[in-house]
Amino acid sequence: MTICYADGRFTEIEKASLPLSDLAFQRGVGVFETIRIYDGHPMAMTNHLQRLADSARGCRIALPLAIEEMKKIIREGAVRYSKNGRARPFITGGDILDREKGFTSPRFFVFFEPLDAPSQSSYMQGVALHPVDAARPMPSIKSINYLGSYLPLTDDPGALEILYCPDGHITESSHSNAFMVTGGKIITAPLDRVLGGTMRNMAIEIARDEGFTVLERCPLVRELPECAEFFITGSVKEILPVVRIGNNRIGTGKPGPVSAHLRKTYLQNLERWLE
Amino acid sequence: MTICYADGRFTEIEKASLPLSDLAFQRGVGVFETIRIYDGHPMAMTNHLQRLADSARGCRIALPLAIEEMKKIIREGAVRYSKNGRARPFITGGDILDREKGFTSPRFFVFFEPLDAPSQSSYMQGVALHPVDAARPMPSIKSINYLGSYLPLTDDPGALEILYCPDGHITESSHSNAFMVTGGKIITAPLDRVLGGTMRNMAIEIARDEGFTVLERCPLVRELPECAEFFITGSVKEILPVVRIGNNRIGTGKPGPVSAHLRKTYLQNLERWLE
Numbered sequence: 001m002t003i004c005y006a007d008g009r010f011t012e013i014e015k016a017s018l019p020l021s022d023l024a025f026q027r028g029v030g031v032f033e034t035i036r037i038y039d040g041h042p043m044a045m046t047n048h049l050q051r052l053a054d055s056a057r058g059c060r061i062a063l064p065l066a067i068e069e070m071k072k073i074i075r076e077g078a079v080r081y082s083k084n085g086r087a088r089p090f091i092t093g094g095d096i097l098d099r100e101k102g103f104t105s106p107r108f109f110v111f112f113e114p115l116d117a118p119s120q121s122s123y124m125q126g127v128a129l130h131p132v133d134a135a136r137p138m139p140s141i142k143s144i145n146y147l148g149s150y151l152p153l154t155d156d157p158g159a160l161e162i163l164y165c166p167d168g169h170i171t172e173s174s175h176s177n178a179f180m181v182t183g184g185k186i187i188t189a190p191l192d193r194v195l196g197g198t199m200r201n202m203a204i205e206i207a208r209d210e211g212f213t214v215l216e217r218c219p220l221v222r223e224l225p226e227c228a229e230f231f232i233t234g235s236v237k238e239i240l241p242v243v244r245i246g247n248n249r250i251g252t253g254k255p256g257p258v259s260a261h262l263r264k265t266y267l268q269n270l271e272r273w274l275e
Numbered sequence: 276m277t278i279c280y281a282d283g284r285f286t287e288i289e290k291a292s293l294p295l296s297d298l299a300f301q302r303g304v305g306v307f308e309t310i311r312i313y314d315g316h317p318m319a320m321t322n323h324l325q326r327l328a329d330s331a332r333g334c335r336i337a338l339p340l341a342i343e344e345m346k347k348i349i350r351e352g353a354v355r356y357s358k359n360g361r362a363r364p365f366i367t368g369g370d371i372l373d374r375e376k377g378f379t380s381p382r383f384f385v386f387f388e389p390l391d392a393p394s395q396s397s398y399m400q401g402v403a404l405h406p407v408d409a410a411r412p413m414p415s416i417k418s419i420n421y422l423g424s425y426l427p428l429t430d431d432p433g434a435l436e437i438l439y440c441p442d443g444h445i446t447e448s449s450h451s452n453a454f455m456v457t458g459g460k461i462i463t464a465p466l467d468r469v470l471g472g473t474m475r476n477m478a479i480e481i482a483r484d485e486g487f488t489v490l491e492r493c494p495l496v497r498e499l500p501e502c503a504e505f506f507i508t509g510s511v512k513e514i515l516p517v518v519r520i521g522n523n524r525i526g527t528g529k530p531g532p533v534s535a536h537l538r539k540t541y542l543q544n545l546e547r548w549l550e
Contacts, residue, residue: 004295017292018300020279020384025293025367028303028420059422060429092300097425099432109295137412137423145303145420147334148412150372154335157374 003081005073005110010081013111021095022107029093029103030144031055036235037078037085037112041274043235044198045074049089051142051196056091058141060102064091073110075275082112086236090144118237122160123263126243126255129173129232130159131221135166136174139194149174156246161232163245169193169218173232176240179203180219181229181258190216199233202273206265212258224248229256239263278356280348280385285356288386296370297382304368304378305419306330310349311390311510315358316549317349318510319473324349324364326417326471331366333416335377339366348385350550357387361511365419393512397435398538401518401530404448404507405434406496410441411449414469424449431521436507438520444468444493448507451515454478455494456504456533465491474508477548481540487533499523504531514538 006016024030033052036043049067056063074087087110094105118127132152137145152162161173171189172178177200179188186207188200204214219227230242230250239262241255281291299305308327311318324342331338349362362385369380393402407427412420427437436448446464447453452475454463461482463475479489494502505517505525514537516530 002296006295013295017294018297020281020288020291020293020386021277022293025299025305025365026419028305028418028422029425030300030303058426060426090300099428102425111295138426143303143422144301145422147303147418147420150304150377151333151335151413153374 002114003077003112005077005108005112010077016109018092018107019095023093023095023097023103024090024107024144027093028143028145029059029061030090031059031061031142032088032090032144033142034235035074035087035089037082037087038270038274040079040083042074042078042087043270043275044202044273045071045275047198047201048235049074051198052089052091055141055143056106058138059093059143061091061093061106062102062104064106064108070108070110071275077110077112082114085112085114086116087112115236118160118240122240124255126241126250127160128156128158128244129161129163129242129246130156131163131165131170131246133165133167136164136172136194139171140196142195146174165221168221170221171218172197176232176234176237177203178219179231179233180223180227181231181256182219182223182227185213185215186258187215187217187219189218193218197233199235199238202266203233203239203262206262206269210261210265224250227251229258231259231262238266277389278352278387280352280383280387285352291384293367293382294370298368298370298372298378299365299382299419302368303418303420304334304336305365306334306336306417307363307365307419308417309510310362310364312353312357312360312362313545313549315354317353317362318545318550319477319548320346320349320550322473322476323510326473327364327366330416330418331381333413334368334418336366336368336381337377337379339381339383345383345385346550352385352387357389360387360389361391362387390511393435393515397515399530401516401525402435403431403433403519404436404438404517404521405431406438406440406445406521408440408442411439411447411469414446415471417470421449440496443496445496446493447472451507451509451512452478453494454506454508455498455502456506456531457494457498457502460488460490461533462490462492462494464493468493472508474510474513477541478508478514478537481537481544485536485540499525502526504533506534506537513541
């Protein structure tokens, strides 16, 4: 069951709704976050909410309440409704677009939901991505605008997500950050090209702690045939191996040791980031 | 007052709402149209609804009801609630994304609203546009995703809309089609680069009937300093003169005779397209 926080209180999702006047519906004006909850504890909640505030500011949406207030709501919901699941806070554009001040009447919702995590076999066998020669729109903002990410998947029904590769530079996938392992190094796009994923940053921290060299530059499509491993990161999927990108088999076609080691280390060190 | 058609009946907009589970809210999955209503008659309704169906198909959203059914609803609403105004039908992604079949549970809404038309002085003095070196995402689809069109306007608060100019090729503005008058000819982007605006197509038809040569190629940013006129078209704004684009003054800096003539001819011939 999904519980949500709406209009200042917790309720079942079926009992809350969005006014049709809200610009999230009318014009796609909305930002959100997905926060993983482990045993009642939100993971890296402060970072997520700071990014939510940054996304809102980047769209000129006013902050509907202080980050500390959001934290209280998410902590309460995490304990009561979603001990192992996810919390997704949303800020909408509300009903008003003021040309000078931006979106001044935002609405705030949080969904407390089951996980919808990748299957165990996804981790054992790896997943596929579908490359597209395009950039994610407004990459520094986590907005609700995912419409463009669905259609290309009809060309590759076996792919989990599309992988944005503008001009052959791999930036991120539609819902995740992307990492290549090649020449003994781990490579991922720099923060000015992608959303600064919370899991991305934790994965880099773990990798460096474990002695890996991590380079922040875009992996190249032309490096795919020779690379050893590829993986994507996200709050729910954690660290997920990729074994095919378009027609490129990655490495041996099976998940490699680096992503498995990083995920294992992450899961052993969860408490570093739990709140 | 805005009346809407929702859940199979006409109601006040405040009494209807969108379930929070709808992917229009969660993921920006939705398409819409804006149909001008003149004295109870919808303008070019068949073309608009065909385009709505095309947009839905382009996003893999199932059609929630037949076009003829939509027409009945809009005709009734036009007469009862919005004799001079606009009807905006929306199709949402609904609650289900089926990887094979697409969005199979769409919702259908229509808003019957006052016009929100440009002021008389906008037609007398012309408006400004703010050029951006980017393409409109998914140009053949009229989706709800307008988020990226608001932020650039903060750089030019006097501009009405942004003007998409990828690589110096002028395609369309965020809410309108764009036309340049230069060397005695009227130039506008071809249909494979832009949304096929209903008003765009009527403007081309009128212009050709009136003896103008209309070329369907992208006007170029480098042609702006020398062009005679520029105008944008849309169902509500009809044909609206543009006198400044970024730092470029257009022509004399005042609306020119071609756009005024086309708009006058359009208004004299409305009944050709009223339904």
